Amino acid sequence: MKGANMNRQLDIEMETGLRFFGKMTASISHEIKNVMAIINETAGLLEDYSLMAEKGMPIDPTRLKIVSERVSGQIKRANGIAKNLNNLAHSVDEFNKSVDLGEALALAVGLAQRLADMRSVTLELQPPSDFPTVITSPFHLQNLIWQMLDFAMDISGDAKVIGLTLGTATGSVEIRFTGLEGLKDPPETEFPTKRETSLLEMLGATINQDVKAGEMHLVLPRDVHQQLTDNG
Numbered sequence: 001m002k003g004a005n006m007n008r009q010l011d012i013e014m015e016t017g018l019r020f021f022g023k024m025t026a027s028i029s030h031e032i033k034n035v036m037a038i039i040n041e042t043a044g045l046l047e048d049y050s051l052m053a054e055k056g057m058p059i060d061p062t063r064l065k066i067v068s069e070r071v072s073g074q075i076k077r078a079n080g081i082a083k084n085l086n087n088l089a090h091s092v093d094e095f096n097k098s099v100d101l102g103e104a105l106a107l108a109v110g111l112a113q114r115l116a117d118m119r120s121v122t123l124e125l126q127p128p129s130d131f132p133t134v135i136t137s138p139f140h141l142q143n144l145i146w147q148m149l150d151f152a153m154d155i156s157g158d159a160k161v162i163g164l165t166l167g168t169a170t171g172s173v174e175i176r177f178t179g180l181e182g183l184k185d186p187p188e189t190e191f192p193t194k195r196e197t198s199l200l201e202m203l204g205a206t207i208n209q210d211v212k213a214g215e216m217h218l219v220l221p222r223d224v225h226q227q228l229t230d231n232g
Helices: 002-054 061-090 103-119 138-154 194-203 224-232
Strands: 095-098 124-125 133-136 161-168 172-178 205-212 213-220
Touching: 002 061, 002 103, 002 138, 002 194, 061 103, 095 103, 103 124, 103 138, 103 161, 103 172, 133 138, 133 172, 133 213, 133 224, 138 161, 138 172, 138 194, 138 213, 194 205, 213 224
Parallel strands: 124 161
Antiparallel strands: 095 133, 161 172, 172 213, 205 213
């Protein structure tokens, strides 16, 4: 019976990881396609200007500058998208390493931005005053943060603004999700589900809900292995 439970746990972990990776890469591919569409449209505009020049028609330099800036802006955007994809891909290089939580949250917001925009939700990341680190699994941490953001976006209330901040204690670090007005009313969807619970167990973490304040707190141990040893 114990072996069957372990197999179910592994199945949940694998399914959750694949779903997360698929969701993120699909969203990133859509972003890249949007960038390419804008650059293609801009290239068509440049072709029109070239035809005008061939016919001896005057071209306003300001228009050319605007087109140039538009292309540069999209290239910068594409570099940011590629960087997020690269960081996500490298999050599976090691499942036990020191993770800068400021960088981890910035990546999580970057990955979720398009999906938040589609739901008209604003993600406000407050940069930490210091840069706390934890020893954990980067990929599973990103997965858990996304699961929490996905749930948070459904209960963000009328304001539709989710804040993300960091807090520290002696043996733990806390990621706070604020602006969750919907916690005051029982959410239709159970949370955390088996998927989040599995991730919490892997990371030695806990989720606390402050219904009155409209907040969720993800509490992570400074060192996942030390936490698991202490709990044992």
